[in-house]
Amino acid sequence: MGIERRSLTIILSFAFGLSTLYGVLRVLEPGQRAPLGGSTLLSLDPEAVHSPLEQLFSTEAEARPWQVIVVHDSGSAAGSYDELDRRHASLGREGCGYHFVVNNGNGEADGRIQVGYRWRIQKEGDFLDGEAGRDFSRRFETIGICLIGNADDAPPTAAQQRELAWLIGKLQARFDIPTERVFLQAGSPDVAGHFPHAAFRERLQG
Structure with a gap:
């Protein structure tokens, strides 16, 4: 027995x-779909064990030949990468469609950059896009960044703008992406909105 x-x-x-x-x-x-795993960046983080730049380009797969950067907003006053991940998954998509999410303090720390699984494994994005999306093949070469917030109602925070400029600048330098291939599409296309397009583009060029 x-x-x-x-x-x-x-x-x-x-x-x-x-x-x-x-x-x-x-x-x-x-x-x-891999979980986020707490992968976050802040260009001015004094407590970071590894430099933000090193963290940004430490991916699990060889870098894709990225050629375009698209910036959207979340259309909501609050949120985070995890919230977008759940929202996109509920729509039948493979989790968050963006490579990066830049927070506004209403969900995650103001200015904090959350790195999505799509960037970690160098997977194409999954988001609707008016400019780069015209030619579907370019979707496989487009880096998607989402700002938490609604640009129709309020501008991005100063920290968001600082971190977004840092992120875009480093991506441009690494992949040789000219400023004319950076599309700032925060807010509704038929609404004047509050995103400082001209000033931010000057900041990128400077």
Whole structure:
């Protein structure tokens, strides 16, 4: 009786081990959505163990030949990468469609850059876009950045603008992306909005 019980215990332990291994492999399987994992950046972070620039370009896959940068806003006063991730997943998409999210203090720290799984594994974005999206093939070469906030109602915070300028500048330098291929599409196209387009573009050129 004791031998039978011991054999049953061994069999159940083996089965549990196999199921656990299968679960781990499913998470690591290509095409599966990885969690954010607390990957955040701040260009002025004095407590960072690794430099923000090193963190930005430390990816799990070889860099894609990125050629375009698109900036949107979330259309909501509050939020974060995790909130966008849930929202996009509820629409049947593969999690957050943006590579980066820049926060406004209503959900995550003001100016904090959250790095999405799409950037970590160098996967194409999944977001609607009026400019770069005209030619679908360019979607595979476009870096998507989302500002938390609604530019129809209020401008991005000073910290958001500072961190967005830093992020875009570093991406431009690394991938040789000219400013004319940086599309600032925060806010509704038929609303004047509060995004400081002219001043921000001058900041990029400067």
